[in-house]
Amino acid sequence: MKLRKYWKQLALAATLVVGLGIVAGCGDNSASDMNAAVNKDAKVINVATRGTSKPFSYTDENGxxxxYDVEILKEVERRDPSLHFNFKAMSVDAAFVAMDAGQVDAIANQMRNNPSRAAKYIYTKEINNYTVRxxxxxxxxxDIKSLDDLQGKTVAATTNSEFSELLKKYNETAKTPINIIFTDKGTAETLNLVATGRADAAGEYVYMVTTAQKDRNLPVESVGGVLTDVPTYFILRKDPEMQKxxxxxxxxxxxxxEDGTLKKLSEQYLGGDYTVKPNAN
Structure with missing residues (x-):
């Protein structure tokens, strides 16, 4: 009886081993299927993106x-399988440090062109969208509708943004300078400062304000005319391969x-067509 029980247990163990082998095999096939969509010969481009800046770069409810910026590159990859974009979440400042160190190849984060960066990096030529502030x-x-209404008041601005530069330039000739609170935490922080009364105003993209109203029920609103309508691009490490x-x-x-896909992405993620230069009013 003991011998029979032994052989029965041995047979059961063998069955479990085989079963586990089958499960493991299914897992391997599943992983292969997931990777099959990516061309194994594609050039991998490591792309830095903030990952916390809705609607440009963020994590959805499924993780x-x-x-908008991320989906443009995903669509580029779908159309051109010779490229594969591997995204890495980090702040813009960290992204430039990482790109200088060769750890990332590109930045997708509503990048505006300026002469100092253009001398050091590669900008794409096609405009992604216009950042209407x-x-x-x-x-x-x-009581606030224009820059003149901000004299003597406290205004929140993201470090190195075109709005912060606009405020600095305004203060050069202002009778009563604007008090500027600089932050490197992006729009979420500037809007929180306004919503909580720690800042009288900010200058932010219209679609970011709309998103904050809708998703976070933040008590803020856009006022006055268009301050800036700066075109944005992708930026890449400067070398011949990245130029290609x-x-x-x-x-x-x-x-x-040309086929309307960019407009559709803008409408889906930004709430309107920001792929064309807006009217001044």
């Missing part, structure tokens, strides 16, 4: 990285603009 105040406030990548990105974005 997937998405957003207006003043932002706490909902219901009526930039050219491929440009080729696909141009097609996306």
């Amino acid at each position: 997937n990285l998405t957003g 207006r003043l932002v105040v706490k909902k219901g406030r009526t 990548v930039a050219d491929k990105i440009d080729a696909q974005i141009k097609k996306m603009r």
